[in-house]
Amino acid sequence: MLDYAVLKFIWWLLVGVLLLGFAVMDGHDMGVGTLLPFIGRKDEERRVLLNSVGPHWEGNQVWFITAGGAIFAAWPLIYSTAFSGFYFAMLAVLWALFFRPVGFDYRSKLASPTWRNAWDWGIFVGSAVPALVFGVAFGNVIQGVPFHFDDTMLVFYTGSFWALFNPFALLTGVISLAMLVAHGANYLLVRTEGVIRERARVASLGATVIMLVGFAVAGVMVAGMQGYVITSVVNPDAALNPLNKTVVQQAGAWLNNYHTYPLTIAIPVLAFVGGLASLFFAARRCGVAAFVATAVAEFGIIFTAGVSMFPFVLPSSSDLANSLTVWDCVSSHRTLGVMFWVALVMTPVIILYTSWAYRVMRGPVTVEHIRATDHTSY
Amino acid sequence: MVLDESVVSLSRLQFAATALYHFLFVPLTLGMSFLLAIMETVYVMTGKEIYRDMVKFWGKLFGINFALGVTTGLTMEFQFGTNWAYYSHYVGDIFGAPLAIEGMVAFFLESTFVGLFFFGWDRMHKVTHMCVTYLVAIGSNLSALLILIANGWMQNPVGSHFNPVTMRMEMTNFADIVFNPVAQAKFVHTLSGGYVTGSVFVLGVSAWYLLKGRDIQFARRSFRIAAGFGLAAALSAIVLGDESGYNVAESQQSKMAAIEAMWKTEPAPASLTLFGFPDEETQTTHAEISIPWVAGLIGTRSTDKIIPGIDMLTAQNAQRIDRGVVAVKLLEALRKDPQNKDLLDRFNSVQADLGYGLLLKKYVADVSQATPEMKAAAVRDTIPHVAPLFWGFRLMVGLGISFLALFLVSFYFSARNTFMEKKWLLKWAVWGIPLPWIACELGWFVAEYGRQPWTIHGVLPTHLSTSTLSAGSLWFSLGGFVFLYTALLIAEMFLMFKYARLGPSALGTGKYDLETAAAKGV
Known part of the structure; x- marks a missing residue:
């Protein structure tokens, strides 16, 4: 079996990969859902947007579900602390997500414009709210969250719901939303034609600019922010009690990893490269290249957050020593090992059959196509 | 807590x-x-x-x-x-x-x-x-x-x-x-x-x-x-x-006993209660219609193994709660002194009953302070309604x-x-x-x-x-x-x-x- 320390690190990477999978796959249909009421001005246009993701959104959503399940299995303390601490934010995400499966499946089953319009806005809410709230949650995690444990490891969250909406977190929320909208718009460049494609191009350019400016501003804010540093000796290869360490706050500490490991600077640089490439390709209507570019930007942005905080995963602002790190928030050696092998075997299989599904359904979705398949399309 | x-x-x-x-x-x-x-x-x-x-x-x-x-x-x-x-x-x-x-x-x-x-x-x-x-x-x-x-x-x-x-x-x-x-x-x-x-x-x-x-x-x-x-x-x-x-x-066994309203342990093979009105207060089933042998056959796939009734289970659980109290106290000591091998060995010998000790936390924060009434209540809790x-x-x-x-x-x-x-x-x-x-x-x-x-x-x-x-x-x-x-x-x-x-x-x-x-x- 692999060393415990190695597995702990691998699982940090794997959670990152699952979040990236979520952003790349579910992200693009959330982007399309957010753009739905704006790019689709008539019913048929909206149906084009819906059907461009129609056969795939369900499978894509499983990236989100699996990321949640994997965090439960690999980082149970993060799952329990973050989900219960961010109770109302999680409810907002969950209740918003309700509108997606029903929205997609029920919307076109009745001809009534009121019915259809209501579900369209439901899909908008179900797409935009999670994208925004995930970003807000990340912004709060980066700043530290007020929670502590008692000696039995029962967690207490002492912050308020409204405190989540501070300036930095709102900024990360906007970055997250803009990132998924840009990615979704680039997907539409691939799968649609004509006027819809032109509107998607404008949306892609605008959202990418917002994403790039937001990411740059967030970088400046993080440089001056109080980061966290472990000051006691931690043995990454042992099962650890998360309460047995000492942690201090230091201004600018979130940049320490870039000083220690200069190669990691490539990751935030990739976020900018991806964003700029998306502008370049979207302007020239190269859909596939633009889609890959925003996927690269998503990789850069998500892993920038992870690398900046490493080894912290969920710092506690109210009781620094209770902060959770990649070394002490994890499952047992055996569980990480079992889950690693399952992930190693299953991920390529999933990517393989998902690619096949996209290949089968390839080609542009048009208004004519919708008219011809009125009874079976969304 | x-x-x-x-x-x-x-x-x-x-x-x-x-x-x-x-x-x-x-x-x-x-x-x-x-x-x-x-x-x-x-x-x-x-x-x-x-x-x-x-x-x-x-x-x-x-x-x-x-x-x-x-x-x-x-x-x-x-x-x-x-x-x-x-x-x-x-x-x-x-x-x-x-x-x-x-x-x-x-x-x-x-x-x-x-x-x-x-x-x-x-x-x-x-x-x-x-x-x-x-x-x-x-x-x-x-x-x-x-x-x-x-x-x-x-x-x-x-x-x-x-x-x-x-x-x-x-x-x-x-x-x-x-x-x-x-x-x-x-x-x-x-x-x-x-x-x-x-x-x-x-x-x-x-x-x-x-x-x-x-x-x-x-x-x-x-x-x-x-x-x-x-x-x-x-x-x-x-x-x-x-x-x-x-x-x-x-x-x-507690779920089985409750489903079957088996208040008393019957000699094997137990009968199956088809119908009746179970009464938790008096621990009896009124107007009971039962078929001999059937519950024993379904539950144990044998004619000689007993299915423990609620009376036997509560007696067992009372003992487990006592051992559980010991486990909870040993765990508390172990949290303060994690390197102590002796404490760890003693804890491991009773850890199977840790959960039963925790049942008392519903009534008292420090389980070693539990009164006999509290323990009796915890024992009653172990049998679902x-x-x-x-x-x-x-x-x-x-x-x-x-x-x-x-x-x-x-x-x-x-x-x-x-x-x-x-x-x-x-x-x-x-x-x-x-x-x-x-x-x-x-x-x-x-x-x-259940x-x-x-x-x-x-x-x-x-x-x-x-x-x-x-x-x-x-x-x-x-x-x-x-x-x-x-x-x-x-x-x-x-x-x-x-x-x-x-x-x-x-x-x-x-x-x-x-x-x-x-x-x-x-």
Whole structure:
């Protein structure tokens, strides 16, 4: 079996990969859902947007579900602390997500414009709210969250719901939303034609600019922010009690990893490269290249957050020593090992059959196509 | 760490409500996915278009149901973390694994191919499409397997031990958890329950068309497939449910004793109480009708092993609570002095009873201060309430037998090809549509209410498992769920009735009765 320390690190990477999978796959249909009421001005246009993701959104959503399940299995303390601490934010995400499966499946089953319009806005809410709230949650995690444990490891969250909406977190929320909208718009460049494609191009350019400016501003804010540093000796290869360490706050500490490991600077640089490439390709209507570019930007942005905080995963602002790190928030050696092998075997299989599904359904979705398949399309 | 009692009750209520609601949609998904695969196999083998139309039409109803199954499943994924944070920490090492594997192995498969099932008709060869339909069915069934492995571990926590450093249960043997006999028995019983639900649904809706005299060719083929599949499913639900009963008797004696209202331990083999009025106050069952030997045979598969009654179980549990107090105190000492080998050895010798010590935390923060009254109350807590389990179980079994009867009769008249004239049978099938849902929900109620006072049987008491939320937060979320779920259910039922009434004419092929009637201007 692999060393415990190695597995702990691998699982940090794997959670990152699952979040990236979520952003790349579910992200693009959330982007399309957010753009739905704006790019689709008539019913048929909206149906084009819906059907461009129609056969795939369900499978894509499983990236989100699996990321949640994997965090439960690999980082149970993060799952329990973050989900219960961010109770109302999680409810907002969950209740918003309700509108997606029903929205997609029920919307076109009745001809009534009121019915259809209501579900369209439901899909908008179900797409935009999670994208925004995930970003807000990340912004709060980066700043530290007020929670502590008692000696039995029962967690207490002492912050308020409204405190989540501070300036930095709102900024990360906007970055997250803009990132998924840009990615979704680039997907539409691939799968649609004509006027819809032109509107998607404008949306892609605008959202990418917002994403790039937001990411740059967030970088400046993080440089001056109080980061966290472990000051006691931690043995990454042992099962650890998360309460047995000492942690201090230091201004600018979130940049320490870039000083220690200069190669990691490539990751935030990739976020900018991806964003700029998306502008370049979207302007020239190269859909596939633009889609890959925003996927690269998503990789850069998500892993920038992870690398900046490493080894912290969920710092506690109210009781620094209770902060959770990649070394002490994890499952047992055996569980990480079992889950690693399952992930190693299953991920390529999933990517393989998902690619096949996209290949089968390839080609542009048009208004004519919708008219011809009125009874079976969304 | 004494949690607010109202938070515990509200968290339980919210979980029960959202889980039971989720399971309104799951059994139909499980059952119909295989029925669709069977219909499509017939289409591929015979090439008759009517079978393809059957897959498409029943697939529409499947889709309306599936959307809410996915929606309400999201809640289940979130809720362990949001509302059961201590549970998630305490057992996430074991319980999280099957949930994550469910995503990777089952739900991805089901969800990716369900999209192709609906949208891929004209994009692939008919054999390929049939394989897609099978993959949807296999995915949904695998999904149930992994969820029931997680749930089976809550009922019978094998393959794990307590680690005082991390203060939680940890996995010692993954294979034991996967091949947990309780999980396997629950899996096959739950699946066959789903197949019964799917078959009753298709049988009942088809019977309605036959009663209306509409789309006869379409309806009678659907009826026959449902009758055949349903008969097999109803038989296995009963046989495999019996296997499940055997497992309950082995691993969860308190649940078995409560279901059977077995107040006193009987000499082997114990009798089976068919009917009666259990009375918890006096620990007796009034007007009892019982059959000698049967409970002993089902529960122990022998004539000489006893099934412990409530009297014997409470005596055993009182001893376990005493040892549990020792375990809790040793753990507290060990948390302060983690390097002490002697403390660790002593703790490990009693750690199997740690959970029983924790039961006292409902009454007192420091369990060594527990009074005899508190201990007596904790002992009483170890036996779930008898009457709801006694009645819930009997109602479920009665319904199960009625499904077997329905399918036997339907199958018999299908074989003789006279079922279309038997109005009473068709009416029975129509009015019987809601019954499998009642049986499924009762089954879950018996399984989970019968698990009380534990979330993990013998390991973690329910009253320690929740998050540290306020009662106000719970009222808010509960209200939100009730509101949203009610609205979604109205939309779902509306579409389900609308499309079921339309029948195959909903496909827009122009071949079926409502459309041809409209075309003729009737």
